Amino acid sequence: MSNGQGSQKNVVLYVSAAIALLFVVFSIVMPVQMGKATGAVMSFLTGNFGWLYLLSVFVFMITLYGIAFSSYGSIKLGKDDDKPEFTNFQWFTMLFGSGMGIGMVFWSVAEPMVHYMSPPVGEGGTPAAMYLAMRIAFNDFGIHVWIIYAICGLALAYFQFRKGLPCLISSVFYPILGDRIHGPIGKTIDIITVFATIFGISTSLGLGANQIASGMQYIWGIPSSPLMIAIVIAVMTVIFTLATASGLHKAMQLVADIKIWLSIAFMAFIFLFGGTVFQLDLFTHTLGEYLQSFIGQTLWMGNKEWVEAWPVFYRAWYIAWAAFVGQFIARVSQGRTIREFVFAVTLLPAGFCLIWLGIYGGAAFHLDGMTGGAIQAAVKADLTTSLFVTLKQLPFYALTAPLSIVLIVASFAGAANSAAYVLGMLTSGGEMNPSSKLCSFWGITLGAVTIMLVLVGGIAAIKSLQxxxxxxxxxxxxxxxGMCYCIYKALSEEKV
Incomplete structure (x- = not known):
């Protein structure tokens, strides 16, 4: 198999950068028209193809676990004598850090409360609505998320490390395209990938900065404004760009370690002071319902309008992230077997996320009952402050409040530096260790795109970007x- 990219290897870089620039220019010059256009496209896709988003994730799940349980599961993602580059703990922290971004921190309190007040079926504000709300949150942040990331990561790791192809999404299609992956079709695939990555991570940067700015206003009274949000974005951009430029074994690993240990510390604290028995009861009940109805809720469309607004939206959002998260987890998984990869990637981070949601969501419900509805009121007033309002009901608020800001920054930085690193790989012809200059370029670009949109259009511009x-x-x-077919076709030619 040829992996030469020739003089065309910068095509993806130039075209992707040009598309990003054009989108930003149009968003600045015609923000209202751009918002209407993107909204119309989104409404059309979710309204007519919502079923396909749900069904696709089901196909990814069948493909992944079918391969893992088969004889192909013993195949290594690499040569037969390759050893893992990272220890199990390092591997787990980077898996978790690449895929768990702002969303988990932002929605861990807010989403259960939203569904509790307005469930898709039944009456809100009841014990049944509480159990349903937690199960919905589990469905939105649990195993399905990591199934999406894992199918992409498995295909990439197999073709990169087993077959020696470039670290590009287009490489996965070698079984059906052959050397044409280096031509216009392959370039188009990689450009679509870069486009999804740039705007997916820029949106998260804007939303994360908005939550930080709101938190600073709530905690210290510093007014939240587009300028303040832009300043927060600039600071976050510097942090994750420097981490990315240092490489996988230095600051990127440090960021992942800080994030995982701080996450564990917050979980332990909230678990101890947020109603331990209540959280355990709620988690146990919800976990049972979640596992029992796993297949059914994967494909449930009983309330079409609600499904489009929540499960379909989340599936689409994770698919937008799948390119760079999948590429990153592939990059750090060389030397693992397919079976080890599938079960570790889909179950370990998902299990951590479910425990996280059980603790945060359980504490929110417990404290809401103790305070006569303070958490519900916060969610109704401003979703971005719900975490800080919850922490305020617990001891040591003067310490936990600023640390929660650090957690949000670390949560975003872990995903953002993964994205900048992968963008460097995608736009350098598939280099496994892209230059620090190229990674820094993409880090600065992500921040600059978001800052310009926020300064011109405020949060409305970020929502259009989303x-x-x-x-x-x-x-x-x-x-x-298509990846599902390609990985199966390639594996069928292996001797096992």
Missing amino acids: TASIAGAFPFMLIML
Whole structure:
């Protein structure tokens, strides 16, 4: 198999950068029209193809576990004598850090409360609504998320390390395209990938900065404004760009370690002071319901409008992230077997996320009952402050409040430096260790794109960007369905 990219290897870089620039220019010059256009596209896709988003994730799940349980599961992601590059703990922290971004911190309190007040079925504000709300949160942040990331990561790791192809999404399609992966079709696949990555991570940067700015206003009274949000974005950009430029074994590992240990510390603290028995009861009940109805809720469309707004939205959002998260977890998984990869990637981080949600969501419900509805009131007033309002009901608020800001920054930085690193790989012809200059370019670009949009259009511009990113996930979802066929076709030729 040839992996030469020739003089065309910068095509993806130039075209992707140009598309990003054009989108930003149009968003600045015509923000209202851009918002309407992206909204219309999003409404069309979710309204007419919501079923396909749900069904696609089901196909990814069948493909992954079918391969893992088969004889192909013993195949190494690399040569037969390759050894893992990272220890098990280092591997886990980077797996978790690449895929768990702002969303988990932002929604861990807010989402259960939203569904508790307005469930898709039944009456809100009841014990049944509470159990349903937690199960919905488990469904949105649990195993399905990591199934999406894992199918992409498995295909990439197999073709990169087993077959010696470049670290590019297009490489996965070698079984059906052959050397044409180096031509226009392959370049188009990689450009779509870069587009989804740029706007997916820029949106998260904007939303994360908005939560930090709101937190600073709530905690210290510092007014939240587009300028303040832009300043927060600039500081976060410097942090994750420097981490990315240092490489996998230095600051990127440090960021992942800080994030995982701080996450564990917060979980332990909230577990101890947020109603331990209540959390355990709620978690146990919800986990049972979640596992019992796993297949059914994967494909549930009983309330079409609600499904489009929540499960379909989340599936599309994770597909938008799958390119860079999958590429990153592939990069750090060389030397693992397929079976080890599938079960570790889909179950370990997902299990951590479920425990996280059980603790945060359980504490929120417990404290809401103790305070006569303070958490519900916070969610109704401003979703971005719900975490800080919850912490305020617990001891040591003067310490936990600023540490929660650090956690948000670390949560974003862990995902953002993974994205900048992968963008460097995708736009350098598939280099496994892209130059620090190229990674830094993409880190600065991600920050600059978000800052410009916030300064011109405020949070409304970020929401337009989010909509565009999710709409852009539709063609990548089709690419991922093609990946399922390609990985199966390639494995069928292995001697096991």
